[in-house]
Amino acid sequence: MKKTIVLMMALALVSCERERMVQPESDVISFKIGYPVTKATATAFEQGDAVSIYAVEHSAPLQVGGNYLNNEKLTFDGTKWNGARTLYWSDVACDFYAFYPYQPSVGSIEDYSFSVETDQNGDGMEKSDLLYASAQNVSRTDGSVELSFYHMMSKVIVNIEKGEKFEGDIPDDVVAHVYNTVTSCRVDWAKGSVEKNPFGTKNTITMKKISNTRFEAVLVPQNIERSTPLVELTMGGIAYLLETSLSFRPGYVHKLTVKLNTSPDQEQIEISIDPSTGHWN
Template identity: 30%
Template sequence: MMKRIYTFALLAALMLAGCEREEQRSDSPKRMVIDPTMVGMPLPTSRATETDFEQGDAIGLSVTTSGGERYASNARFLFDASQGRFLSADGLLWYEDVNATSTLFACYPYREGDALPASFTVAEDQNGGGYAASDLMTALKSDVRPTASAVGMTFRHRMARLIVNVDNRSGSPVDGIVVRNAVGRGLLDAADDTFRVDPDGAAVAVKARELTADAKYYVLLVPQSVRLEVEVTTAEGPRTYTLGEAELQGGKNHTLNVRILPAEMEVVLEDEITGWEDGDELFPEESLPGGDDGEQEGWLEYGGERYRTATLADGRTWMAENLRYVPQGRSISSDPSDGSGIWYPCDLNRTASPGLVAQNGLLYSYPVLLGLDGDLSAENYNRSEGARGICPEGWHIPTMAEWLRLAGAGSGQLSDPESPYFDQSQAGAPLDALNADGFNLQNCGAINAASATAKAAYLASASAADPTQFGMGYFASSTGYKLFYNTTDDPSSGLKNIQFYAGMTMWNTTYKRLTVAYQGGYGAAAVRCVKDL
């Protein structure tokens, strides 16, 4: 298969068409477009220094077909801020066989060459442009077919970051901070998207980036096990401190607290390892999740994200935020009909909205949220009640009974007289009562598919009580409800739909409540995890 080379004029026309974001005809050449998402920090996306990719940022992309042929090697893609996507700098088109799958690997920042770099080295002076240049991110996606749509790829930070907090009581301002002993080079393996320290690499002395003078500094390092030496220089001269063995993890923050006294210096590397966030987003020290399992009362750390938790009047501890977790190897999609399994939430115009992730979480298909090995089927839909699924260890997808204990009532005359929140006037649980206990449950959009063959689409409606807010929302349960066949009660006619019980929120001029309802299993919903007893 040969890549097609087009003239500059045709390339300009293609890019203009891309700006209009129109679907191409099936018989036209398919442009290769990358829709990036990042993890290792709160969404929306964030690099080490800025809040998003910027106009002209470049990645290198390799494309390897399932037959092992290298279709593209370190192809240069440039970020178009107007679209929020990477476009090929050379007009790279998909190969013609639409049934042939391939594996895509992307690397940021772009490095010149005929192939993606096999190694990556941090800058030794990170107080200038060297900090941003040290921010290695990669993304891997398999089983990709040629498509007129953008390919979603999830970029992950590969460097470990030290956040150096300085408590200076010496009377002399800090002139600079240097971190020594860490190996400065790591080896990059595109085949399995791994990055590890080069065992033959040399130790380096890295000058920290000054974020706030005399207070906060950043250092990007290759992940490794190392005894770091920290040197802090003031007008009185340099002071050094050597730490014990520490395991620096890629895509994670490691907090280093430095206290400078008139006659000595104390340095402590905190045990907590948190997801990658910009320094201004860090929680106060007394609020950080801690403990061996990443939990502290009222907080949970999972997949590089922090979640509030709440113990409600039902006696259970629930996530008080919608799940935003993206498993390794998966990426977030903006097209609810593409079968990717994880999608951005939508706005009231039923359009994908990455900016709503922090508030509404992501939307998950039932196979993904339940942790099924394959597709949903008549044989497996009701075998995952109480499953951990996509939740953290020690937590699980709520069952219908757990949602009903909160709501007290639901469709089909469901009732739980022991619900502590049930309100007869609401025919369910008032959201205000749940949220007063810290549940923070809000309406949001979902994805709906009327049948196994129907095209899935975003589902959203405005509240009649406040047209700027969602009128309803679905929250997944792990309890299957019912199978529906093309001909009623005739399995031989073929499976038409599968329904699951779900928590459903509603807000209109009469109700602002939680009840239990049904959702089609070929759609997608927000996820709240509940802690195991």
């Protein structure tokens, strides 16, 4: 009889221990991640996209380490976001911070170094498009963490039109470059802000070719003075230079319409800036 009682007590202890080890599903954090209307080269997050996630107790400062969640990787499977490990709710409300693309190593929160690609063909433009989102005072009772991303960088679009004196079709060999822009910046993940690296060097960016008449690039927000060329279009061995002053603002699209004439003389090029420039949604 004593053996039976001891065995039953042992089974009960094992059962209780298993209940402690299994977390109820409501304790697992789920994420609803909102996508900007446009990403650099797509209109939705795609399978395999990954974001970095941080969480701190509400109102606590975000740090490189020692947070409730530290640079957790969430990957989109085409339907939902999955963590590299299961993430559980804290007993207290938290503030969440997220950025795309996933950064495997973050050495600073207030002064993180990031650079756009100098060749933005292929996946270069996508790698340059830095997105950010945050959600404050979120707890288990909210059901999920909702994160709405926005663009931290600037985007420039160059559209080419034929002027009255341009004969024939625009050739297939058109290449577009952006000159004299600083490609490195400093990011503050806590504030969701970015600024040009004051000690960064100016580089030339090869724009992504969308078509013979449309080119796009992601730039670090900065002011460009008119004293230096901004855009160069090369076609048929002829280079067309665009000089203009622009203030590339974070989260904005800047559209330039360039009218070309047959003559390579810069005075023959008509240039207009699209007044519809606005938020990069």
